[in-house]
Amino acid sequence: MVSDRSLAVLRAIVQDYVSSREPVGSKSIVERHSFGVSAATIRNDMALLEEEELIAAPHTSSGRIPTDKGYRLFVDRLGEFRPLNQAQRHAIETFLGEAGDLDELLARTVRLLAQLTNQLAVVQYPSFGGAKVRHVELVPLGGTRVLCVLITDAGHVEQRVVDAEQEIEETDLADARARLNVAVGGMPLGEAADRLAGIDDPGDPALARLVRTVAGTFAEQARAQRHDRLVVAGAANLVRTEQDFAGSILDVIEAIEEQVVLLKLFGEMAGDPHGVAVSIGRENAPFGLGETSVVASDFTAPGREISRLGVLGPTRMDYSSNMAAVRAVARYVTRMLGND
Known part of the structure; x- marks a missing residue:
């Protein structure tokens, strides 16, 4: 059983060794700390600490340094938060x-x-791995470009511009938007990424290409958020x-x-x-x-x-x-x- 004074000696050894990087001896503890006992008494305390594998001698000198076990005890029982100024x-x-x-x-x-x-x-x-898809929006930017917007239940908005390779009619864009929201609405982002990668082919070649392009884009967005x-x-x-x-x-x-x-x-x-x-x-x-x-x-x-x-x-x-x-x-x- 380690006494309260021996624990106080351990605290002193940890603090002095961290400060100086030099093994700590009984004489320096007596000089730097107010224990009110002799160096011989401190040596006895250090011997007990060594038996408990809380300190060790790095070489043949009389000084001791904390072990991992000693640091653990210091953190768990002896360390005090030093408040920021x-x-x-x-x-x-x-x-x-x-x-x-x-x-x-x-x-x-x-x-x-x-x-x-x-x-x-x-x-x-x-x-955002725990977030869910609230809504998927597709906004035509003119020509073949489409803005893909992913909105989560936390209000986070992720946007990317994709090239659909051909101009898309508003009705087809609305159809693609609806399909995507049905597929992943309310789904966790991690699951949405996998679901979008395997979304069904809508049949129409142009719409199918758009859905695949947009689905791939959102899958990348979802994976990026959970990574x-x-x-x-x-x-x-x-x-x-x-x-x-x-x-x-x-x-x-x-x-x-x-x-x-x-x-x-x-x-x-x-x-x-x-x-x-x-x-x-x-x-x-x-x-x-x-x-x-x-x-x-x-x-x-x-x-x-x-x-x-x-x-x-x-x-x-x-x-x-x-x-x-x-x-x-x-x-x-x-x-x-x-x-x-």
């Missing part, structure tokens, strides 16, 4: 508030997170921490480039009562990221599935500050998307 909160609101659309907002979000945390920042693009992808920034931050990785950082970078890996990791991370999920070291080994930690939080947009944003870096990271920054940015993003 007024200047940081104002910077978040101002910088994100200047975004003109969703793409720019997410691009600004990862840049901001990378700057606030000095880690690699990742944002999952909001998906998960990530926006990433701050790779230079990861490179600057290369000495925190025992192996090659290239393995980490390759795993990050495989976006499906991070998306799966995001999906399996469990949040805590503070609204932040943290996955540490060996917990990420199945994803090829066993030397990294990930801090993530959810954000939402009307009509879209819940998405996540967060930061990835070495296990030696400032968890308290990073957790506070990730949670704050996620809340701002949710607020701004809700105001759109």
Whole structure:
């Protein structure tokens, strides 16, 4: 059983090691922290922590560093959110508030997170995978061009111009519009994409060509909306921490480039009562990221599935500050998307 003082010593070791990157010894703990006991007593506490595999000696020196298990205990029981100051909160609101659309907002979000945390920042693009087709509209633009408009139940509008290859009569366009709405109206976008790909041939060659062209266009739109992808920034931050990785950082970078890996990791991370999920070291080994930690939080947009944003870096990271920054940015993003 680890005593309260031993847990306080663990907190001190985590904080000092994150700050200095140097193994922490009993003498430095006595000098930097007010425990009111001797270095010998601190050494006894450190011995107990080592027995519990919460700290370890990286080499023959007397200093100790936290293990993945130690970081986990720190995050779950000992870490405290370090609140953002007024200047940081104002910077978040101002910088994100200047975004003109969703793409720019997410691009600004990862840049901001990378700057606030000095880690690699990742944002999952909001998906309309759960949205449904409210209406399909076809608008003649003159000649052979037709504007295809897809409207979801969340009010999102997706538009594309297609070339029907020949001029279409208004009656044929109305017929195609009706067929498409009957086929996919009220259907989830994911199912609509598959349904449109196999829509029945209406018989008339010209109308059939138009329906196939438009159906293919809407299938592309629906698939694009349900496709998960990530926006990433701050790779230079990861490179600057290369000495925190025992192996090659290239393995980490390759795993990050495989976006499906991070998306799966995001999906399996469990949040805590503070609204932040943290996955540490060996917990990420199945994803090829066993030397990294990930801090993530959810954000939402009307009509879209819940998405996540967060930061990835070495296990030696400032968890308290990073957790506070990730949670704050996620809340701002949710607020701004809700105001759109």
